[in-house]
Amino acid sequence: MQKEDTLSKPTFREALKFWFKLGWISFGGTLGHINIMHDFLVERKKWISSSRFFHALSLCMLLPGPEAQQLAIYIGWQLHGKRGGLLAGLLFILPSMFILLGLSLLYVTFGNQGWMDAIFSGLKPAVVAIIFHAVWSVGNKALHGILHYLLAAVAFSCIFFFNISMPYIIVGTIILALLFRYFWPGLVYRKPTDQAEEELNEEGYYINKNTEGLGKDFNTGLLIKQGLIFFLIWGLPLLLFYLFSGDFSFWKGLILFFTQTALFTIGGSYTVLPYVAQFSVSKFNWLSKSQMVDGFALAETTPGPLIIVVCYVGFMAGFNHFDGSLLMGTVGLFATTFYTFLPSFLFIFVGGPVLEHSRGSAVISDVLTFVTAAVVGVILNLALYLGKDVLFPHGLSLGKIDLMALMWIGVSILLIFKLRINIVYLILLSMIYGLFQYYV
DSSP states (O other), X not given: OHHHHHHSOOOHHHHHHHHHHHHHHOOSHHHHHHHHHIIIIIIISOSBOHHHHHHHHHHHXXXXXXXXXXXXXXXXXXXXXXXXXXXXXXXXXXXXHHHHHHHHHHHHHHTTSHHHHHHHHHHHHHHHHHHHHHXXXXXXXXXXXXXXXXHHHHHHHHHHTSOOOHHHHHHHHHHHHHHHHHHOGGGSXXXXXXXXXXXXXXXXXXXXXTSOOTTTTOOHHHHXXXXXXXXXXXXHHHHHHHHHOSOHHHHHHHHHHHHHHHHHOBSSHXXXXXXXXXXXXXXXXXXXXXHHHHHHHHHXXXXXXXXXXXXXXXXXXXXXXXXXXXXXXXXXXXXXXXXXXXXXXXXXXXIHHHHHHTTTOHHHHHHHHHHHHHHHHHHHXXXXXXXXXXXXXXXXXXXXXXXXXXXXXXXXXXXXXXXOOOHHHHHHHHHHHHHHHHHO
16 A cells, blocks of 8 residues: 555645745755755655656756756656646746845845945855855866866866857867767766666656656657747747837847857856856946856855856846846846746757657767866856956956955855855855955
């Protein structure tokens, strides 16, 4: 009787309750999101086995965009069809989007206050330390051998010294991976497989390695049909901007940029953010570099994926372009959210079955190892790109380093690496430190 209860399909209401809760408690970045989902879905509820959970995660890592949100969409889809996946994905980002909207409104309203500047003076060094920690964390998992270190160095050089755009780096890395795999296969790193993992007992899980996933009846006609539906959904807000906006060129540029960002950035949030920071600050002039660092700080205080910072970028783009309009800033935030996260649903509902059929592909696995190695160099560029303005607020040419910022970067790195402090607590501590500086 217990076995039948365990294998019974979870109710839609029960799953919906979890997805709603997840959107409000998912602090800690991608690893935090995955740990929460694994603890509840695998360990406690046994809705999906560990092998299927991590297989789904590996598929999502092959896709552009936030893999944790895509994992939620995928599991929601497998549990309760398209409506389950749709609600799982929406509830994963909506709480953090509305929180960030409120924080953005407060930021532009009170940003010129001394106490607000003090808070961000404490947050900015902590953000730099968090990004350096991401370099170490991703590098520790992605760099296996001299070839991967060279790839990371080349990717860093391309974006730091030659200002080469992220999509070109990704495409070049994929081509390089395929060439190495064909001509020098012995140099390509392959992660050793644990055969014992395949022998784990899968009984007692509603979805396990023997369960046929949705999408098994996938065909080309369905791909075209679903692709057209998503294209129509993508084009509807663009059409509305064309008909009713007084500055369509701005909205078209914003929409195309964040669509391109969502389609070409593989490897998670820290792959997306350097590209967004580089173009939104240097090319489009939507916001200043200092405001970009402030956006990272705001995003770290919210649940949900770190990529949610792009919503703040969209807000600041609309706010600054339309002469301090809170309404246009809010529209910019909603538009950016829509076009950044819409492709995640497309990739899962349309591309998920394709990837499901490619399970175990050595080619895809090898290409992914090259891409993630290159991502390390890109994240390092982000740390230096933002860090130099934190350490040299008056410019590198003057050579005057902010010793207090340098000290707090060192303290933050110590707290993260040695004491393993939760990022949320570090953010709160940094805010207190900034206020302490201001008042004392």
